[in-house]
Amino acid sequence: MKKIYCLLLFFAIQSLFSQNSQLYYSGRFFNEKKKPQNFLKVYNKNSGVYELTDEKGFAILAAKNYDTLVWNNGKNILVVSGVRELKSILKSEIEEDHVKNIYTNDYDSIIADPTTDRFSIEKYDTVKKNSDRYFSSVRKLKLKKNALYKIKAQPKKYLTFNGSFTSSFDIKSRNRLPALQNSYVQGRAESGSLVWRGPETDEIFSFGPDISTLKFDNQPYEYDQNGRLVNFSNGRSPANAYDNQLFKTTVGYSNYLTINAAIKKNNEDQFRLSLDFGQQKDQTYFIDQYEILNTVKVKINAKILQFSVNGGFNNEQNKATNTNRTGLFNRAYQNSMLTPVSFSNIQNAYLGNGSQRRYSRFADNPGFLLDQDQKYNYYDSRRQFNFDLGRKWDDFKFNVSQSYDHENFSNTDQYKFSTYGFENGFINKRTQKNQLFNLNILMFYELGDYDFKNIFSLNHILNDRMVNVNHSAGRNYVYQRTAQDYIFDYKMEIEDYHDFRIGVNLGNSFYVSNTSLENIYWLPKANAYFTFLDLFGWYGTELQLLGAYTHLSAEPEITKSYSPFTTTLFSAQNAYQYIPLKEVESFKNLSNINIKEWKTGFKFNYNYKISLTAEYFNRRIFDDVFPVFEGNNLLLKNLADHTYSGYELNFNYDKIRLGYDFRISNKASFFKYKDIVGRLHSGNNDLKISGFNDIYKTLSEGQVIGAVMGSYYERDASGKLIIDEAGYPEKAAGLKIIADPTPDFVMKFTHSLNYKMFSLDISWEWKKGGQIWNGTQAALDYYGRSQTSGDQRNIKNYVFEGMNSNGNINQTPVDFYNPSQTVTENRWSRYGYLGVAEDYVQNSDYIKINDISLTAKFNLGDFQRALGVTLYVSNIFLWQANNGADSNQNFYDFDNSRGLDFFNLPSFKTFGCSVSFKF
Template sequence: MKRLLFLFLIFPSCLLAQESDDYLKLIREELAAGPVADSATDMRLTSLRLFKRHFFTADVKTVQLHNGKVEFVPGKEPVLRLGGSYSAGYSFKRAASLPLLQRRYAQGRSVAGALSWRGAETGEMFSYGPALSALEYDGSTYPFDANGRLVPAGTGNGKAARPYDNSLLRTGSLFNQSFSLAGELNTVSRRILDFNFRIGNSSEQLILPQNHNTGHQLDARVNVFFKKLELRTGYLLNEDKLANPSRNGFLQRVYRNMLLTPASFDNAYGAGTPAYGSNADNPRFLLDRNGRNYSRRQQQGSLGLLLNLRRVKLKALQSYEQVDEHANESYMPGTAGFPAGAIVLRDQQDRNYFLQTEARYYVPHFASGLDMEASAGFVFTDNRSVTAYRLSAMQYDYQRSAGNLSLQYDIRYRNVGRFSGGLELGALSVFSNTARNTSWMMPSVSGHLTFDDNYHSALIFKASGNYRQTATELPVGNSLAYANLLRYAVSQANLYLPNTEADSFDGLDQTKARSWNAGLEVTYDHLLVLTVNRFGQATLHDVFPIAAGDRLELRNVGGHRREGWELELEKFSKNSGGKFSASGTISFTTWKHRVTAVENGYDYTPLAGFSDVYKVMAKDQPFGVIMGSAWLRDASGRMVIGADGFPLVAPEPKIIGNPVPDFIMKFTNELRYRKFRLQTNLEWRKGGDVWNGTAAVLDYYGRSAKSDLQRDVRGYVFPGVTQNGHPNNTPVQFYDPAKPFEQNRWVRYGYGGVAEDYIEKGDCLRLRNVELAYSWTLKEVFQKITVAASAGNIILWKAYSGSDPDRLLFDQPNTSGLDFFQLPPVQSYGLHFSFQF
């Protein structure tokens, strides 16, 4: 028994073995064959060799003695190991940074030299009436106000007029939870299978009422392992439901009408929630039982095989995806712009097949530290998309079969203690049945070199670089109907319907891209890492949708080039006791993006926006510059002032802004103390122009705080020159009731004003996220429990007078720098809980 105990002391892993009668029998037979001696001495003199040591941490089926050697025989019984997690989070959201509105003046305008209140029955859209402090109610029966009509103070019932709060915004919320279970089935000698199963759901209330969105997810993966073969299977299900789809800017329409409602009108009163004006909507009417809804169901199944031989690896993965979307984007009768209503029922079905095959060969060599690998891959996709607008007989059928063949040769070298590096050489060929051309040979090369002298220096240097050519096409499943907005002027926003899709994706040149970057990374003592990266990409024959009559056509418009710098500094620190640690990252990114070439006839092609304020692709100009109406200027750039003392407008639109920021800096910090973790994310954006269309329309209708403060300005002289070149010295009054109403400072220039006058800088500093978490590490069934509190967007300092310069017009692509009643940013505060088992 001493021999057995001593063996256990030398090899603790044997504690997992079971003492068997066969083992004891072998020991007794050995003792009987030799002289009796001290067990410890006998063990030291016996020649023992252990087989299959990597099974020490697993079950041992039996121990046998063979030719003077002790052999541990592993068990073959499968062992199932399980683990998983559950997480849940709840956050509430509230609107932040709302535009400033005036609440002093009533609905109306100047009539016959006096300010006059004009009620909803007149169709009045403007808020240039008399001050509410000069009005009172008459107590009469009036369908638009329980208090009656407004009359001059002293002529009514004595009840003073008061501004109504027509805000619909509420506190929103988001609840999400997920459960995942992972496991693996092993024997001592090999893995049999592993799996991962995850389900989740979310429920969201937007800051606008009657907007409840839900989502459900299911993801299951099972991998089965044979001796040299691996079988991968998977299934994915995503379901999303929205109460009010906003592909056509519906939610922005609700928000716009909420802000434009005069302070003297109550949206909550009246049968059928009437609108305050002839071209306005009551936002409650838009939201109430409108029948709008959106659903999306995505299913994906995948199957793959991997074969691992000694020097060869073969892989074949395939998947099939089915996506079904159904949207009711209709407007009810009585909606502004659609007095008879508009029925828009949109269905989209996508069917996508994906196949990837790859072969890798590990090239034999005899040099120490050298690895070489050759690979070849082929990817084939078949995408089919059908979009139909019910009741309109419009259906769009798209199909694309595409493939790419890639070849690559990798060389990696590692000289322990000093140098390591790698070189990757590749080539790519891309073809499809929709492209006009085939890209047969697109090279790529990348490499890196690292110097690491741990013996004499704390510095590590790594230089890297790559060059790559690729060819792409617009996905046939992505709707381009947003380009319909280019048909409408800003004043026609109420008429916007994105119900025309692109005619075809066929017959276009592939979009070519040549990208490169070069970087240097320096690490000091594993605590400080500085990375400098220079990057660039030249894009040729880029494709954009063009509004041509009542159709949308895709065209190769031109090329553009993006170049810039990215710097990043990471710092790590840890105290000697290990209780406190800190890390921080500062990144700085700046870039220039210019149009290098434009196809014949497509210079200054509108890319996104409205027909009178839009972003364009213009040769030798920054990509996506903003164009719109501008002030008339002389050769020296001075504004030209008309005979009435007000500036004149140029007859043609001009470039008025560049939305590309000068730079973006991000600061990420993490502090850990014992079981606490504090993380913050701060972002600083410098520069970049934004057209504030929201302010333009609020000014026009007299609902902005600016029109409140300045409507009494008189004797103002606009800087500039007269039409004959002399300095302007004509004083003006911004709002003179004695003159025609249409001549006041804001109405005279139309619905959207002069676009140049509403270009602002997008500088902002925002605290994107703060999170404080506490974790318990346990040894029971629950291995780790984490509780966290977070806050998002709680600080936003900006030069921009609008809600947020970092928003997209109707959530459309390529629309950064255009702001037209985008929903305000939200501040969020949440609690999150998770445990692992």
């Protein structure tokens, strides 16, 4: 009777829809977990109608061929084909039953053909249901019980090879430099006249006569092959200014080869071996200064007995002619800038007696500084071994990974005989050996289903570090730290695919270390988000609100050298004496650096193309560690609490179609922050963190961290300058904060355009606000080498605005450079080497184009997009408010030194081409 009812239902449905010409599409639709789901919304974008699935994921939807169906909030898309009439669909869904033949072993034994192959699978009555469904060859045939067999297929295995080769070369040239005067020679005023004074006089100033009034006498002279300078007279051409440009255009290259070999089983890797080989030569813009890097990497991935096994070995060898650890490059750059136009550094670096040929014994020849006895003064080698083992049992996952790094660094710092400040020469070999071991154990358990998930994890991280530093001209330092983190984490996710998504993450950490003053067992964190789906009924629209609180604990990096802090022991004028021989005495008995951070914000996505994120963050750092000198020892101390807070916004508009083959994407970010010093533990303000002892970045309560401290002008109560008896502004005693390096904001932009096989990418940024002390300009002014001192030295009867000591308006005229006065009384030399630091504070706004690249990808026969060619440029455009080098360059290449410019090296302009081939 049941079969008759089914047939009656079928005829009733057929009669009902016999006149309906509407076509339909039917199928099974699965959620994001590839499982059937009841009430899954399937939407026809062409007609605007939708249907909900049943508990088996089945749905029937009115549609036409080539209509587009979407589900899972648009993450799954299907273009319809093969639509049918509704009666045909319903008929196919009605289960049909048939009378089955009855088989017995006795009957089979009677009718069996004795010539049948007794090994044929066809002779067996029943195949076990968990036998492999599809097979082209049999690997195993196992009898389970009477007439019941289990068949395992012979899997398809094969070996594959692929890889890539990339080669690139680039051309580098220096970016902008401070402007120099090219008219006035080495010398000063004598008896009311401007006089050239040659190198044998050890003159350091360029306040001599105009070179157009002089000529070379072509007589033998060990400092110049053209002779001495004498007054110009008719019959011989005037002398030309020498070009002491230190920088040159250089070419570098790199080559990288990757080879992969894999054994696959059913299209899945069972074993994979990857080999990477690379070599890179990077030349600086200095004469014969370069570094060469060689790399070899081996990676192995395998599946063994349901375990995932990964291993690797990395080997890097790097060598360089010199590094800037002692500020060697800054020193050479400084001397090239200060060399008078009447002296040529490139004629020769040595005198006949083997000593240095230079324009003064209080200076150096850059070529002499960079000349060296051995080809490479810097070596480093890094070897890393890593091993990873993982296994997953249903909802439980276990993973163990460990790595061992062995790093060696060797740096030879040498100044030859007759170097200024090291007349007898100096050599120091610094070696550092790091042995680093890391162990990471992760246990992960997932409970629940796709719509309500609970994840529990326990993570143990062990870091063991041994560091040995030795100075041949100093002493040996040994540091060791064993630190452990225990991280307990709980994550909950609730998802309703139609309306919302919720996530909560709670956890706590322990931090245990043998160098910390005390261990910490309460480091909580709490994160949460709430996401609205299809907001306002707009399909594909998401709004996520989020908030987070995190408590972290850390210690100073034990492999980092704090020896650059040695610059704070010297004045800027005595920077030539800087040699970083001191290392930190110990990393022990310090309180942990505790960080408490909370942030909140939102993310908005529309149509999977437009996204906007905004975030406010507030990070409070307690007991932060800074280096200090006590006596002759370099120590680390917990000195300050400070608060780092700000805003960050990001806007993306991706995959905008301007035609069939033309797409464009744009990204913009806005970043604003402040880092304010709270309490200083020692109770003393104005502590140095980088710079020199007469101009430095400081820790001062209530001020931004790293504010610049320097000299300043004396002013009255109303802020007007106090003018001294000579008619010049009066320099105040002591130092004060004169500059804040923190920008008002930074904006970065990225644009990507794609047309068929071509893509163009452009990134640029705009920094507004912030200040920098331009000490390069101060030194150039002092010596008379700056463009300013050249242009203004003939200004006479100038009256500075301000008040004299009697409280009256200043009316005393001055000549910026009066030959009847001594050279140290002129406008630029009277205040000393750095002048008045306040006078050299400049805005550090800039607009720069960071990168432009054009890439073309070509199809080569069976290789799809196998050949890629990229043309690129970096730092091609730079506009900035100050008149020095790129304000993003660091003081002596040290960390935490932005805001100080003392012969900071210029940035690179790079033009390059890269070619890659995949095989």
